[in-house]
Amino acid sequence: MDTVRQKFYITTPIYYVNDKPHIGHAYTTIAADVVARLHRLLGEDVFFQTGTDEHGAKIAQAAEKAKQTPQEFVDEISAKFSFAWDQLDISSDDFIRTTEPRHKQAVAKFLTMLKDSGKIYEGEYEGLYCVGHEAFIKESDLVDGVCPDHKTKPELIKEKNWFFKLSEYGDILKERIETDEFRIRPYTRQNEVLSFIKQGLEDIAISRPNVKWGIPLPWDPEQTVYVWVEALFNYCSIIGFGEDEEKFRNYWPADIQVMAKDIIKFHCIIWPALLLAVDLPLPHAIFAHGFFTIGGQKISKTIGNVIDPNDWVAKYGADAVRYFLLREVPFGQDGDVSEEKLKIRYNGDLANGLGNLFSRTTNMIEKYLDGDVADFAVSPKDLSAAWDAFSTLNFSEGLVKIWEEIAWANQLIDKAKPWELVKTEPEKVKELLLNLTGLLYDIAGKLAPVMPDTANKIRKIIESGDIKKPEPLFQKIE
Ligand SMILES: [Zn+2]
Structure with a gap:
């Protein structure tokens, strides 16, 4: 008798290619790699995804600054991520880029399903948009009129968008999270998500009319899909959504999705709500790790303390870097390296x-x-x-x-x-x-x-x- 091997699907976020990989990206990817390798050693049928997120206004701006086309720009940076992962002995099974046809096709199919679900409507939005965040930002989050993270003034945007009825999903998300059907760890992150839900969820725009560097909406090609919504769907497109149903059904839902703590709202609220809208099962678990300081200081380009993981690998070897990052700081907490x-x-x-x-x-x-x-x-x-x-x-x-x-x-x-x-x-x-x-x-x-x-x-x-x-x-x- 054939024994069916247990499947195990693990993901990293797809990294935004506005800049080359740093030690934080390496940390997430190494952690996911260790778990993937462990489950392979346990004899499971493992699929380990990683990749790059390549659309949006921020990329288009960065490309223009570098005097390149957006495609040339993303090709160059995406290759740097692949290179860094090779150097670090990352054993991913596939690497997805959101500019690939397979992803665009999967996203178009997913959006059509979302439209058919009745959870999408057309509306007008006026708000402050931070390009650094690729997200709308509340007036109350600004410090001295600028985004506290990016130190830039947000743009006032008034435009026609397509909206997703995120506001309808508060109760069901709360229930799935509290029963651990949708596990969020560590618990501090779970609490953070629950208190955010408690404040009440607002509908979100899922399209942008004036961002050309993106995937067009199937029913309104003048608009492109909001980069976050599209990027989240990579977790499905990489395992054959809309193309290889057998493969998709074998691996979905993800067993664990690993990421840094700054992107949990996208992954613990928007992402599961979108999946519920199109009747797809939720991932089993989200694990969010903390942030590093470098020698006690916040990592920043201005201070000039950004660490290129390739430099450490060249000096100490991949195994030593992997060991150090995982040994030095308990996973899930902030720490200094x-x-x-x-x-x-x-x-x-x-x-x-x-x-x-x-x-x-x-x-x-x-x-x-x-x-x-x-x-x-x-x-x-x-x-x-x-x-x-x-x-x-x-x-x-x-x-x-x-x-x-x-x-x-x-x-x-x-x-x-x-x-x-x-x-x-x-x-x-x-x-x-x-x-x-x-x-x-x-x-x-x-x-x-x-x-x-x-x-x-x-x-x-x-x-x-x-x-x-x-x-x-x-x-x-x-
Ligand atoms: Zn910002």
Whole structure:
């Protein structure tokens, strides 16, 4: 009998291509990658989506400034995201761009369904629009007349739009969220969304008459789809909505959607309401992580402390960057990172911790067992708690558990002093080294979702059964 593998669909937001990738984008994508890799190792049929969001007035403006056509501009920036994800060993199954025909077709079909649902009407809107946000902004949110995030004056826009009756969805969303049918984590974010719903939802414009760089409405081609509405639908178009129904039905709904906390209103209110309007199931869970400061300062172009993830990868390697970001700040909370902190983790946890355990164990195996570990022992420790933590996105906690065992093993060697013991009790030394090898093998297996390259190196060397002068895993950095 065929066993049907459980499906697992995980997403990142599609990143807006007005600028190249920074460490925050990398953080979201690494986290989703770890969860995707974990579920693959558990034998599930995983689909891991990522991609780029390429329409809207902001892109058109940025392209004009760069003296490029919007398409040239988005091609260039989108490629930078793909490159960064390759450098970081991101194992996504597909990469969607909203300028692709498959996405435009899926969005047109979705909008037609939305129109048929009766939840769309034509109206006039007058309001303040922040191009930086690609969203309308309330007068009460302004500080000294400018958007507090973008420090720019919003445009007063009066125009004909098509509206979506978001106001009708407050009660049903509240119920789905409170019953955890639609799970929002951490709870602070769930509370934030619930209190926003409590204030009362207003209908939203889903089209723009004067934004040319976008997808036209099927029934009113003078208007393009509001960039957020269109971008959200990528989660369906990438898995074949309107094109490959079997594939779409296999993977939808998403099991978990990972993102930064600033975009939860779009993902926890507008997105599920749109899905309800067209009778599509809601994602099972949304997980929103916090923001980084860099050495105590807010990340800003003006301060000039924006970190290009490629720079860190070039210096420290993908595995070290992945480890550092997930270990340093508990996922879901705000936290501080810096190259100084990365160096401390690299030298401490990686070179002195895991790297040292690996080097001294393999060196002694070579010296005392002639490299022979063909029958290494089963791990003397149970590390399954690490994966339990990863599966609930408690990456830091899972890594701490693994490093506790690394510290335990290093202390065990210090105490046992195999270099002395070998003179009198070589059998005991053999047993100790085969146990340590078993532990290292298990550590590598458990680390594989976070540090795939390091895990693979350790496992291959042990599996060869004959250890001869392995390279150090991490070279200490001065
Ligand atoms: Zn703004």
